[in-house]
Amino acid sequence: SEVVYSIVDNLICSELKENVSALEWQTAIFAVEDQNYLIAQSTQLFMQIALGFEVARSQVDLTVLTESVAQDFRELIEGNLDKNLIVPPTQGIADLLQLALAAWDDLATELKRAVRSSEIPSTSVKEVARLSRISLSNVKQAVKLYVKAGLISGTEAPVYVVDITAAQRSLLAKLAKETSLLSYGYDPERSWERLNETRRDFLSTHWKLLLGAPATETYPKVEKTKNVCIVQQMFHVLKDFELLEIAALEVARGDAQKLQEVVELEPLAVKEMKVAMRQYSGFNITCDDLSYTDDEWEGLVGEMGKFRALTQEAAVEFILTNEFNGSSDLLLGDLVLESEKRIKFGSRSPIVPPPYSQKVLEQFIEEIDPTLLDFMDALKSADSLRVVAGSISLMKQVDKIKKEFLRKAGASNPSLPIGRIDVASKQIMLTHKIFKEKLIMMSTLNATGISLETSLAEFEANQRYLRDGGNGLDAVILHRFDIFKEYDKVMAKWQVYKDTILEKRADIESIQTALRELIVELEIALQLYTIPDDPLRAEMQWSILAYTLIGVFVCAVMCVACVVYRRYGGHKEKLKQEQAQV
Numbered sequence: 001s002e003v004v005y006s007i008v009d010n011l012i013c014s015e016l017k018e019n020v021s022a023l024e025w026q027t028a029i030f031a032v033e034d035q036n037y038l039i040a041q042s043t044q045l046f047m048q049i050a051l052g053f054e055v056a057r058s059q060v061d062l063t064v065l066t067e068s069v070a071q072d073f074r075e076l077i078e079g080n081l082d083k084n085l086i087v088p089p090t091q092g093i094a095d096l097l098q099l100a101l102a103a104w105d106d107l108a109t110e111l112k113r114a115v116r117s118s119e120i121p122s123t124s125v126k127e128v129a130r131l132s133r134i135s136l137s138n139v140k141q142a143v144k145l146y147v148k149a150g151l152i153s154g155t156e157a158p159v160y161v162v163d164i165t166a167a168q169r170s171l172l173a174k175l176a177k178e179t180s181l182l183s184y185g186y187d188p189e190r191s192w193e194r195l196n197e198t199r200r201d202f203l204s205t206h207w208k209l210l211l212g213a214p215a216t217e218t219y220p221k222v223e224k225t226k227n228v229c230i231v232q233q234m235f236h237v238l239k240d241f242e243l244l245e246i247a248a249l250e251v252a253r254g255d256a257q258k259l260q261e262v263v264e265l266e267p268l269a270v271k272e273m274k275v276a277m278r279q280y281s282g283f284n285i286t287c288d289d290l291s292y293t294d295d296e297w298e299g300l301v302g303e304m305g306k307f308r309a310l311t312q313e314a315a316v317e318f319i320l321t322n323e324f325n326g327s328s329d330l331l332l333g334d335l336v337l338e339s340e341k342r343i344k345f346g347s348r349s350p351i352v353p354p355p356y357s358q359k360v361l362e363q364f365i366e367e368i369d370p371t372l373l374d375f376m377d378a379l380k381s382a383d384s385l386r387v388v389a390g391s392i393s394l395m396k397q398v399d400k401i402k403k404e405f406l407r408k409a410g411a412s413n414p415s416l417p418i419g420r421i422d423v424a425s426k427q428i429m430l431t432h433k434i435f436k437e438k439l440i441m442m443s444t445l446n447a448t449g450i451s452l453e454t455s456l457a458e459f460e461a462n463q464r465y466l467r468d469g470g471n472g473l474d475a476v477i478l479h480r481f482d483i484f485k486e487y488d489k490v491m492a493k494w495q496v497y498k499d500t501i502l503e504k505r506a507d508i509e510s511i512q513t514a515l516r517e518l519i520v521e522l523e524i525a526l527q528l529y530t531i532p533d534d535p536l537r538a539e540m541q542w543s544i545l546a547y548t549l550i551g552v553f554v555c556a557v558m559c560v561a562c563v564v565y566r567r568y569g570g571h572k573e574k575l576k577q578e579q580a581q582v
Helices: 022-050 055-078 091-116 122-153 159-184 188-211 228-252 256-280 294-323 332-345 358-379 384-412 418-442 452-468 481-502 508-529 535-581
Strands: none
Touching (some): 022 091, 022 159, 159 256, 188 228, 228 332, 294 332, 294 358, 332 358, 384 418, 418 452, 418 481, 452 481
């Protein structure tokens, strides 16, 4: 039987929880958020016509869309039992939907004129932009009231998470809309503000969903995402958003040719977000383990190395500030967090894949996250020893997880120089670790587990392994002149750094200078070590060189022969002339 709701202002009757299922709450919130998305999309289609972009296709799509939005609004207000769509549960929601529908009717009138017109005046663009904002604002407020009503009802449906995931799709359409308005030249200052606000809102919500957020006076706590399938899907969402954002900004800055990319990328990003919407609602949350490409394995191992080095660098900066009155804004702590986010959730650029299995994600959540949290708390304190201990613990946790990555990467493709990449990146970490240990010795800190001599010896041993092989690494083939040349440069800078470190009265500035110069060469070496040895190519290079030398030799012989012949021929001619005169 049809449920009749008792409505008094924004209150709902006690029967609401019993009569409205979790599925109905989710359906209602998805449906009203659909209106946000469709209004923004219709405005974008209008702007495509105004800009003269794919006019015929945009007019057809806009015609279909305007009819769909009107029907959807009526169903939101009247309900639809076949679709599990309830009538508005509060008077406030009903009022806002009526206001949104009225604004939509006015907006639809302007949109239909665009379909029939060969040219759209600027006054029409201004009016569409205004009415679009009014409709979107009313619908957005209605969504908030739906969420509030759902929370009050005590439903088991994750109404708040359902809302913010659905809103992400609307933000993608709004991003395209604001881009087109800027391209047209409409109210540039405010349009830029709205575009940037849309970008910020999308990213803020994206990381809220992944990292979680504490409860507020209005909304409940958002739990961090712990399901690897959702993490992997959100990686695709962010990747497509970033590509869309790049194209949108280029259009907004005046490159109208990039509008094609915006039009193509926006539905792709929306499609990926729709999958994530269902996952956060409890659907399709199982998946197979991922298989990485060679580039992805290299990117993951490289980022792990970077993360490991940043922990030591952050500790160095803290000690300099805390113990030696140095100046530092400690942004390195933020860089540590950003690097960990790339490893745990993936990154488009630099290339870092999301976790390949639930087990790997759980390792990060259960082992790395608590240790990292302690380290970040230590960086906010005034306790250098706590920071030193935290940096050591975090480094050990990273090495523990990394071993499994190295094993799996090696099994995936034995020819990948993953071991070299790991050791080469470790060298950068060791240079910061050595500086940290030197600072501890120079200060009054009484840290345990610190051995400068051990770290120096480990660096030099790793250099030998990288060149000559050993400790699981193959020796560099003889024809890798690029590596041998860079190796010599590294060792020259290393000797300067080592000598400076070992000076009893070494000043900090000299150490920092030597360290910077050494790291420049280590970064270059790291890039070279990512290139696999190719004996066949090297042999071909030798063959080419040999044939080239033979060719040069033959040419030289021929040249000498020509010179001798000309001289001999000239001499004979001269003798003939002398004999003729006699």
